[in-house]
Amino acid sequence: MPEKGMLPPVMVYGPGVRIWHWLNALAVVVLGVxxxxxxxxxxxxxxxxxxxxxxxxxxxxxxxxxYVFALLAIMRLWLVFVEGGVTLQLYVPAIWRxxxxxxxxxxxxxxxxxxxxxxxxxxxxxxSVTMLTMFVIPGAVMILTGFAMxxxxxxxxxxxxxxxxxxxxxxxxxxxxxxxxxLAMWVMMWFVMVHVYIAVREDILSRQTVISTMLSGERQFxx
Amino acid sequence: MSKHETFYEVIRQRGVSRREFLGFCAVMxxxxxxxxxxVATVAHAMETKPRIPVLWLHGLECTxxxxxxxxxxxxxxxxxxxxxxxxxYDDTIMAxxxxxxxxxxxxxxxxxxxxxxLAVEGNIPLANDGMACIVGGRPxxxxxxxxxxHAKAIIAWGTCASSGCVQAARPxxxxxxxxxxxxxxxxxxxxxxxxxxxEVMTGVLSYILTYDRLPELDHQLRPKxxxxxxxxxxxxxxxxxxxxxxVEAWDDDGARQGWCLYKMGCRGPTTYNACSSMGWNExxxxxxxxxHGCIGCSEEGFWDxxxxxxxxxxxxxxxxxxxxxxxxxxGASVLGGAVAVQAGATLVKRILTGKRLKGSADDxxxxxxxxxxxx
Numbered sequence: 001m002p003e004k005g006m007l008p009p010v011m012v013y014g015p016g017v018r019i020w021h022w023l024n025a026l027a028v029v030v031l032g033v034x035x036x037x038x039x040x041x042x043x044x045x046x047x048x049x050x051x052x053x054x055x056x057x058x059x060x061x062x063x064x065x066x067y068v069f070a071l072l073a074i075m076r077l078w079l080v081f082v083e084g085g086v087t088l089q090l091y092v093p094a095i096w097r098x099x100x101x102x103x104x105x106x107x108x109x110x111x112x113x114x115x116x117x118x119x120x121x122x123x124x125x126x127x128s129v130t131m132l133t134m135f136v137i138p139g140a141v142m143i144l145t146g147f148a149m150x151x152x153x154x155x156x157x158x159x160x161x162x163x164x165x166x167x168x169x170x171x172x173x174x175x176x177x178x179x180x181x182x183l184a185m186w187v188m189m190w191f192v193m194v195h196v197y198i199a200v201r202e203d204i205l206s207r208q209t210v211i212s213t214m215l216s217g218e219r220q221f222x223x
Numbered sequence: 224m225s226k227h228e229t230f231y232e233v234i235r236q237r238g239v240s241r242r243e244f245l246g247f248c249a250v251m252x253x254x255x256x257x258x259x260x261x262v263a264t265v266a267h268a269m270e271t272k273p274r275i276p277v278l279w280l281h282g283l284e285c286t287x288x289x290x291x292x293x294x295x296x297x298x299x300x301x302x303x304x305x306x307x308x309x310x311x312y313d314d315t316i317m318a319x320x321x322x323x324x325x326x327x328x329x330x331x332x333x334x335x336x337x338x339x340x341l342a343v344e345g346n347i348p349l350a351n352d353g354m355a356c357i358v359g360g361r362p363x364x365x366x367x368x369x370x371x372x373h374a375k376a377i378i379a380w381g382t383c384a385s386s387g388c389v390q391a392a393r394p395x396x397x398x399x400x401x402x403x404x405x406x407x408x409x410x411x412x413x414x415x416x417x418x419x420x421x422e423v424m425t426g427v428l429s430y431i432l433t434y435d436r437l438p439e440l441d442h443q444l445r446p447k448x449x450x451x452x453x454x455x456x457x458x459x460x461x462x463x464x465x466x467x468x469x470v471e472a473w474d475d476d477g478a479r480q481g482w483c484l485y486k487m488g489c490r491g492p493t494t495y496n497a498c499s500s501m502g503w504n505e506x507x508x509x510x511x512x513x514x515h516g517c518i519g520c521s522e523e524g525f526w527d528x529x530x531x532x533x534x535x536x537x538x539x540x541x542x543x544x545x546x547x548x549x550x551x552x553x554g555a556s557v558l559g560g561a562v563a564v565q566a567g568a569t570l571v572k573r574i575l576t577g578k579r580l581k582g583s584a585d586d587x588x589x590x591x592x593x594x595x596x597x598x
Contacts, residue, residue: 039548041236044469044471046468050463052466052467055465152492155452158439166442168442170385171521173493173519174493174529175536177493179538182535182547189555193558194562202425
């Protein structure tokens with residue numbers, strides 16, 4: 001994007017990516033809350049086991065939204081081919097481009113209040129690296145370790161075990177699966193924290209719309 | 224000892240009636256899960272097949288596997304299984320000692336080449352030429368290699384032989400190595416547990432004798448019939464887990480009520496073993512039934528996944544008492560701090576530049592080059 005001047009609004013995110021984003025946000029929140037409680041269950045409930053199913057429901061929502069999250073991940077990959085445009089930036093930062101590193105440094109400087117931000121149609125270089133390392137990769141770890149643990153529940157003759165059982169082999173002790181799953185959860189929580197903050201901040205301070213772009217798909221530029 | 228003596232002949236000589244013999248076969252068939260027709264198969268095998276010679280070697284171990292094995296719960300099992308498999312060498316329970324005993328090992332390897340079963344209790348230390356475990360004046364490593372080379376199959380008793388157990392816990396100074404990592408041409412069956420359940424041990428042997436083949440194994444070489452379900456899957460306290468009722472302290476009301484020990488670090492959800500379905504000591508009890516969480520003794524590297532009474536294993540990479548959640552709190556604090564600092568700095572900067580801008584309000588046209596300037 002040019003350094004100066006008024007720019008016309010541009011369509012950045014297609015309807016698919018926008019729907020994906022908000023459904024995914026819902027799934028991450030539900031998974032984060034229920035997942036936290038699976039590792040550290042809430043205080044015990046008094047009553048009879050024949051009527052109580054607290055942990056059961058927590059696990060049900062976690063597993064159900066786990067499937068949603070995994071299907072959404074597949075949908076997002078599919079959208080790269082369907083909607084094109086900037087959708088690939090989530091997975092592949094354009095590091096081969098000469099101005100990428102400059103933009104990356106510029107963006108860091110902007111966050112250190114040392115420079116003015118550049119304007120981007122899609123993700124800025126720092127943003128795309130953050131999304132790759134704190135969302136895409138932990139997300140993949142989540143799906144893999146999640147289904148590997150689900151394979152333990154479903155049994156050794158299930159398709160989950162057939163597809164993801166090799167992970168239990170990789171770790172040996174499946175307690176490590178739980179550990180990596182939980183660590184990835186925290187990375188994801190850090191991401192949510194930073195992502196929401198930066199989105200609000202950029203929306204107010206930067207030279208382009210951010211939050212409304214994910215709602216309408218259209219990015220407007222300021223000078 | 225004749226090569227052609229069958230198990231049935233041996234126990235008849237010992238005064239066991241045919242009725243008792245068939246009863247034993249029925250129990251075995253049920254335990255192995257091979258259905259009603261299985262009784263006849265077991266009985267036929269016991270009557271016709273020659274006993275399998277077994278060499279039982281002891282490496283770096285504590286003998287808890289032998290102790291468990293000898294307490295096999297079924298009334299006849301301890302005596303019958305030992306005669307059924309022709310346990311020709313087991314230095315812990317045999318009378319012979321010294322050269323006489325070591326000679327038996329050589330004789331079996333020579334006479335039953337490719338036919339005997341090698342049962343190994345404990346693992347093999349490799350560091351310092353195997354000096355951490357000397358048997359018969361030689362490093363155990365040598366004895367093991369000789370016996371393993373011509374065995375029909377190797378049974379790795381216990382977690383030591385299957386995955387290392389306490390000897391192989393970090394930093395593993397003696398370089399204790401599980402059996403399956405040292406053997407390439409001979410099939411290995413892992414029977415983990417510290418110790419394994421007695422009936423699981425006898426069950427594995429009965430299966431091999433009955434079918435003359437090894438039981439179906441999973442990826443970690445464990446017999447599927449005993450190790451394909453987690454302790455958690457069949458735990459009698461599972462209802463409390465699903466209800467969300469947990470013991471919070473060892474002396475609280477939940478502990479008295481027999482609630483789930485998940486929060487007390489129970490490893491049931493990650494441990495593959497038959498404890499919760501078969502029980503110990505003739506099905507009398509098992510750790511969780513006694514009010515103590517499972518410590519996951521049949522899992523690989525369980526000594527390095529402590530503490531036993533915490534849900535999350537320690538992460539020593541980040542300090543002696545850290546775990547995933549504590550690491551996460553530090554990370555969140557750092558990021559939260561960064562966010563607060565940046566937001567605060569931005570605010571301060573805006574206030575300062577705002578004042579400056581007010582001072583030169585006419586220069587509105589040049590605003591674009593002013594950092595932090597907003598519309």
